[in-house]
Amino acid sequence: MKILVPVKRVPDWQIKLKLLPDGSGVQTDGIKWILNTFDEIAVEEAIRLKEKGGVTEIVLVSIGPEDVRARLEYALAMGADSAILIKHEGPVDSDLASRAIAEVFKKGDYSMIILGKQAIDSDANQTAQLVAARLNLPQACFASKVVVDGGAATVTREVDGGLETIKIPLPCVVSTDLRLNEPRYAALPNLIKAKKKPFEVLSLDSLGVTPDVKVKVRGLSLPSARKAGRKVGSVQELIDALQNEAKVL
Amino acid sequence: MANILLFIQHVDGRVLKGTLSALSAARELKGPWQGDQIVGIALGSGAQNAAKEMLGYGLSSVRFSEDSLFEKYRAEPYARAIALAAKEQSASTVVALASSSGKDALPRVAVLLDAAQASDIIGVNADGSVKRPMYAGNIIADVELAGPNRVVTVRATAFAPAGQESGGSECALINLAGDPELHEQPRFGEIVGYEISKADRPELADASVVVSGGRALGSADNFQKVMFPLADAFGAAIGASRAAVDSGYAPNDWQVGQTGKVVAPSLYISVGISGAIQHLAGMKDSKVIVAINKDPDAPIFEVADYGLVADLFAVAPELTEKVRGLRS
Ligand SMILES: Cc1cc2nc3c(=O)[nH]c(=O)nc-3n(C[C@H](O)[C@H](O)[C@H](O)COP(=O)(O)OP(=O)(O)OC[C@H]3O[C@@H](n4cnc5c(N)ncnc54)[C@H](O)[C@@H]3O)c2cc1C
Ligand SMILES: Nc1ncnc2c1ncn2[C@@H]1O[C@H](COP(=O)(O)O)[C@@H](O)[C@H]1O
Numbered sequence: 001m002k003i004l005v006p007v008k009r010v011p012d013w014q015i016k017l018k019l020l021p022d023g024s025g026v027q028t029d030g031i032k033w034i035l036n037t038f039d040e041i042a043v044e045e046a047i048r049l050k051e052k053g054g055v056t057e058i059v060l061v062s063i064g065p066e067d068v069r070a071r072l073e074y075a076l077a078m079g080a081d082s083a084i085l086i087k088h089e090g091p092v093d094s095d096l097a098s099r100a101i102a103e104v105f106k107k108g109d110y111s112m113i114i115l116g117k118q119a120i121d122s123d124a125n126q127t128a129q130l131v132a133a134r135l136n137l138p139q140a141c142f143a144s145k146v147v148v149d150g151g152a153a154t155v156t157r158e159v160d161g162g163l164e165t166i167k168i169p170l171p172c173v174v175s176t177d178l179r180l181n182e183p184r185y186a187a188l189p190n191l192i193k194a195k196k197k198p199f200e201v202l203s204l205d206s207l208g209v210t211p212d213v214k215v216k217v218r219g220l221s222l223p224s225a226r227k228a229g230r231k232v233g234s235v236q237e238l239i240d241a242l243q244n245e246a247k248v249l
Numbered sequence: 250m251a252n253i254l255l256f257i258q259h260v261d262g263r264v265l266k267g268t269l270s271a272l273s274a275a276r277e278l279k280g281p282w283q284g285d286q287i288v289g290i291a292l293g294s295g296a297q298n299a300a301k302e303m304l305g306y307g308l309s310s311v312r313f314s315e316d317s318l319f320e321k322y323r324a325e326p327y328a329r330a331i332a333l334a335a336k337e338q339s340a341s342t343v344v345a346l347a348s349s350s351g352k353d354a355l356p357r358v359a360v361l362l363d364a365a366q367a368s369d370i371i372g373v374n375a376d377g378s379v380k381r382p383m384y385a386g387n388i389i390a391d392v393e394l395a396g397p398n399r400v401v402t403v404r405a406t407a408f409a410p411a412g413q414e415s416g417g418s419e420c421a422l423i424n425l426a427g428d429p430e431l432h433e434q435p436r437f438g439e440i441v442g443y444e445i446s447k448a449d450r451p452e453l454a455d456a457s458v459v460v461s462g463g464r465a466l467g468s469a470d471n472f473q474k475v476m477f478p479l480a481d482a483f484g485a486a487i488g489a490s491r492a493a494v495d496s497g498y499a500p501n502d503w504q505v506g507q508t509g510k511v512v513a514p515s516l517y518i519s520v521g522i523s524g525a526i527q528h529l530a531g532m533k534d535s536k537v538i539v540a541i542n543k544d545p546d547a548p549i550f551e552v553a554d555y556g557l558v559a560d561l562f563a564v565a566p567e568l569t570e571k572v573r574g575l576r577s
Contacts, residue, residue, distance in 0.1 A: 095365065126356040126359075128356075132324075133361065139357075160510075164443055165443070165444075215395075223386060235571060239572070246516075248515050249516075
């Protein structure tokens with residue numbers, strides 16, 4: 001069985017982002033990019049399923065500019081088998097990503113798509129569900145455990161009340177939560193070997209996908225900062241402050 | 250003009266407070282998006298009671314179904330029924346609380362309605378754009394959704410629960426025959442297990458006081474010994490950092506943050522949490538923040554109204570005792 005893993009490149013969450021002077025976007029010149037945290041988990045899960053047997057090929061796909069190549073190579077070095085870069089310079093929202101991913105799915109013989117639950121730049125949390133709906137496939141979002149057995153996936157999901165386990169037939173769509181696994185690091189020799197793995201570059205046009213986005217960002221701003229508080233010297237001082245100043249006790 | 254459909258989330262017929270926040274957002278959207286009426290859909294056991302309750306909030310019509318298809322929440326049939334309700338009730342906008350089910354189902358609704366979706370909105374602008382957080386809440390975006398059909402999920406902490414209103418009238422069964430594919434349900438598999446955290450404390454999402462513990466608690470045992478009595482002294486819900494959840498000190502649905510729950514109680518007390526941006530994303534809109542941490546330079550102090558630099562194992566029990574004393 002083949003697994004498709006869509007991955008997105010995002011700014012490293014450890015850097016403090018700055019806005020462009022006109023607020024139209026964030027400053028991305030020279031910043032460090034990473035593979036979306038949840039997508040690393042998705043790649044890792046696909047590799048673990050392959051290591052257990054039954055998975056023949058892990059194919060990565062990303063929609064974005066040429067620079068995304070380096071992140072795809074990193075995921076190849078982790079252990080994915082081949083990559084597709086759908087080269088596109090303009091904005092990509094979850095809707096556009098989902099339309100492209102659905103077309104790639106239709107062209108291969110995939111049994112499963114594993115995506116991140118959310119991209120940590122847009123925090124949209126939509127693409128997996130959109131892909132599943134477009135392909136009319138069952139979905140298991142926010143997965144913390146995935147077991148594949150006899151044409152079905154049994155997935156434990158992190159939901160509001162706790163954990164829920166569902167069993168869904170393949171092909172299906174899974175989105176990863178943080179506790180699914182701890183991704184391995186790609187070793188240096190593998191990074192060099194990864195450059196020799198199959199790497200296909202496509203365009204949206206060649207897939208018949210129009211480049212329009214449904215969510216247009218009109219402007220960005222910084223949230224209002226909280227005003228600094230103060231240190232208290234003892235529990236008693238804290239209680240006095242909560243009672244008399246903040247009046248929440 | 251077209252209507253705005255509210256997905257009425259409830260537990261056994263009791264409408265979630267977050268649904269009322271989503272209704273507030275729907276009311277705010279009515280002007281800029283030229284919505285005509287607000288209508289609703291309730292699904293699952295108790296749906297009829299939930300539907301009736303919402304008539305008291307001025308919804309002009311509410312559809313419901315307690316069909317066995319909807320007994321337990323599942324993305325596929327719920328999304329289909331919500332889309333069907335939108336068509337039946339002439340709605341071009343669908344609004345839902347950004348709960349785990351709201352996040353799970355609404356994008357599927359967006360595909361079925363060929364709609365644009367904004368997730369987790371925190372505000373509505375007069376020009377019809379909506380505000381939503383990005384980058385773990387470090388940046389707020391004003392986004393415009395390509396019409397005519399739109400879907401939004403709503404961050405409950407950003408909208409006060411809607412008050413009652415007159416005008417509610419019609420409450421009726423949804424005509425499930427309108428979507429033959431609904432009954433292809435078995436294709437989408439089944440629920441085989443639940444592990445629901447027991448809730449003898451207030452709901453994290455609704456509590457007016459939240460006490461949260463971090464990695465510093467050191468073990469599940471300590472977490473219980475220190476955090477549970479502290480929570481009970483305040484009548485609080487318990488939250489946790491990702492590190493505490495990952496280490497197994499607390500269940501997954503207690504995680505507060507970018508990828509966990511977002512809370513904004515009147516009082517948030519963090520205990521042994523460093524204050525990583527992903528954690529702050531889930532609590533920095535709390536009214537009053539207290540931080541207990543032994544490191545005076547911990548980033549949590551940058552958002553705390555009151556910081557106590559101390560060993561939590563000494564001061565948290567003392568706080569528990571003193572608050573208990575006040576209450577009794
Ligand atoms: C994509 C992504 C998403 C994430 N989502 C979330 C999220 O939703 N929620 C979340 O919380 N995190 C999230 N994280 C993780 C986050 O970055 C931090 O790693 C995490 O919040 C740290 O938890 P902590 O503060 O408990 O632990 P630590 O950072 O280890 O902090 C422990 C603190 O306890 C203090 N301490 C130690 N001993 C004592 C003592 N005896 N008394 C008092 N203080 C003491 C220390 O000074 C320290 O400040 C996410 C990370 C990523 C990459
Ligand atoms: N441009 C993209 N290219 C490939 N995959 C993407 C892209 N955008 C989103 N995804 C996938 O969809 C997941 C969820 O993103 P979102 O729903 O947009 O927050 C990500 O973790 C990726 O797996």
